Amino acid sequence: MIYFILISLLLLLMIAASVYSIAQKDLLYATMATGIISLILSILYYLLQAPDVALTEAAIGVALTTIIFVITIRNTVRMEDETDKKEKFKSAVK
């Protein structure tokens, strides 16, 4: 029973996190949501008796992918809707 509730909860959370990561305009939060997806995934892998995959997902998905995304956001723009940012760039180029 616990097992069943746990899995259902994790699955629901995962759907919510993926919707959030696509819908959120702030890319930093969206990236965090993908990190949460990976975290949930690694728990799910553990429950599905795949410890090797869980370890890999935890290390790659949660840590490395997220950090690379964050560095990229840091180097580019944070908001998906970037109107004011763009104006600044254009004036800087001119």
Add this chain to the structure above:
Amino acid sequence: MKKVLVILLLATMGYYIAGSYFDIGFGQPHFVQGVKPVKDIYLAKTVKPLTVSNAVTSIVVNFRGFDTLGEVTVLFLAVTVLGSLLYKKRHAVGERSVLFSASSIVTSGSKLLFPAIILLGAYVFIHGHLSPGGGFQGGVIIASGFLLMLLAYENYSVSHTALSVVESLAGITFAGVGLLGFMHGGTFLQNFLPVGVLNNLFSGGVIPIIYIAVGFKVGAELTGVIYTVLHEKGQSNG
């Protein structure tokens, strides 16, 4: 308009993907009647003659070791491509994008944690054939140790030469062990060492050797990826 089309397309796709996998069924034997799946052979042969405890390791490194060689190459190529994409002339290199200025707690904490993380990574890939984990996981853990140091210390740098030497040597070890197997037994990546006793550290023939090489290689490659991206400074965030 475009959104409606996309949703329609996705609905069709989802119907077929989900329909197929529902047909396959979850958590029950799904192989067609009269088929002898290879996984039974894998599980049986993992214990004897390979004497490896972790079946995933035996598949990744031995039965399907060729895939792993290709996979390591993919990472190697990713580092190469990243370097080519973000290449700048010498004078521009050296600037680092700083995610945050680290406090003294973070810096001293990282210094304490760093050896422990490296040790954990090494443990994970040395025991890859006995317990969950292996070359990839251990390599990633080592890379995350370097990531911690890179984030904590603004001027922490990893020698690029050292990284590529480690990477190349590990890759050559992997391919070289494969070729040794070729010379010894006639097929690439064949085991040519005594297999030992199950659940001992020294068991499984060449499998631990290859997995340790993979661990070093993945660690060096991922550190290279992080290092390259971290040294990329955007134009406007100057």
Add this chain to the structure above:
Amino acid sequence: MVGTPVLFIAIPLMAAFLIPLLGMIWKELVRIVPGLVLTYLLILAINLLNHVLVHGPIVEVIAGWVPPIGINLVFNAFSGFLVTLMIFLGLLVWVYSYRFKRNVDYEPALKYFLMLMMLITGSVGIVLTGDIFNMFVFIEITSISAYGLTAFYKGRNSAEASFKYVMMGSIASTFLLLAIMIIYAQLGTLNMADIASKIHLMDPKLKIVSYIFFVVALGIEAEIFPLNGWAPDAYAEAPGPVGAAFAGIVVKAAVYAIIRYTYTIFDLSGSFSFLILIGMITLIIAETAAIRQEKLKRMLAYSSIGQMGLVLVAFGFGTKEGVFAALFLMLNHAIIKSLLFFSGSYLTYNSTEKKISEVNGMSKYLPITSLLFALGAFAIVGLPPFAGFWSKLAVLTAAADSNMILIMVLVLMVSVVELVYYLRVVNRVYFFKKEAAVKPQKPTFNGLIVMLVLGAIILLIGFYPDAVTGMLHKATNSLMDKGQYIQNVLSLK
């Protein structure tokens, strides 16, 4: 036995890992070693092909586990022919780039040659492997090198083209994995021959779904019509020799994969007419798009897509004549399109826009390059004394044999369209006055040698097609004989 197929993968990988170390000793080694490796592989491939044509296929087992347990490589007349062709073209691309990349710094040069070598290795792996998941890994190796090569120049648009390619490539690998897992979940095996021997047990609905997923995934790499959005941009933005490598090597590997799935693995009755349908649509759309292009390389790219459509149509006949025609087309397309890309990139060397109008009057300044471009253009359209004529003739004969008159008519009409847009360029090269702004660039010695070799091959095949037809017939037989393939792989002990 003169060698073994696993060396085609092991040697380049070993060299790729070694090259960064060698570069620390002497920088020139970075350029030389890939050429040495490719030369060795070419010798090996020719030796093995000779062996295979006489003694029958070689099946190489990896890690000492016989199929279906382990991964195996199959070197038969069909895959051997393609491997030899690919490595030969790869060697030519290397010779051509050797001087072409002279003015580039050490680091980019190292990366360029590494990526080029891995592009060839990945494609060779796709053709040789006998395991569907292993094929996925090789497809990823090929694609990642291709992404890097597309964005190699720091121009404004190259990163865009590459990003498009990455997006399509990721979607392709998603579909590929979905299809692989459906097959695994049903049959419990990943070995091609084993799957082929058990495919009749599979649920028909799942069989169709997985076949469609395979075709979608590989169609992205093979530039089939609705999925080829990345191709023209990638060809136009990549360095000149890389365009030749894409057209001659990567696309060939992807088409090989589709054909392997259709002919050997799946036993669907409708798949052949499906191939004809998508091939025909691709052919017509690509050729009509090519006539509207203003940039030379984009035009060549669309022409290349069209040729791939024709190859699929020929494979779709499902007869021996059809397969023979398709293989002949693949051979000719690889050689002629490489020549066109090589000479075309010198015709527009110094222009920024690479427009067709900028090749005006180049024949006075670059006589040999222009002549070779014209030769390639006439050959690919299928004018009589050149290589392309025989392959087009073979397609038409195969269509006539299968009573597909409509397809014959369409192929002829499309050839006329092809003739129009190639003649337009050749006309400009020879009979227009040069625009003052464009400075012609003399080809390097290496480039000239490569183009002359390709031109000579076109003339050789044109005047003496028997030089290759014998081998092509053997390759055809080895593809058509499904039972023999399964038996060769599964009878190993």
Add this chain to the structure above:
Amino acid sequence: MDSTLFSYLDYAVYGTAVLVMLIGFYGAMVKKSLLKIVIGLSVIDSGLNLLIVAIGYYKGGTAPIFSQGFIDNFKTVSKMTDPVPQALVLTAIVIGFGVTAVALALVIRLYRHHGTLNIDEIKDLKW
């Protein structure tokens, strides 16, 4: 009791995996920001990997790692989850990471040239 719950799970795990994939596809196809597209691609990968691991799962199965007890009664092998999909996912995760890194490097390059991540602003990127 348990069996009905499990039959619900049959659909739940696959359904969630496919749904997450579709959400990722939607993001990759509709969104205008290049970074959002890459996020979409990584969400697709997550769903796909869950789908593949779920294929290998057997109810009541144990992880495919042999301890001493298993060797003593060898029949339990059939009670193990399928290790093959796990090995394949291991490969797929690492390859996916490589592709994501390349895509992000391209995003940085594009930003350097165009000063924006909006695909409408970047001229040729229309399809």
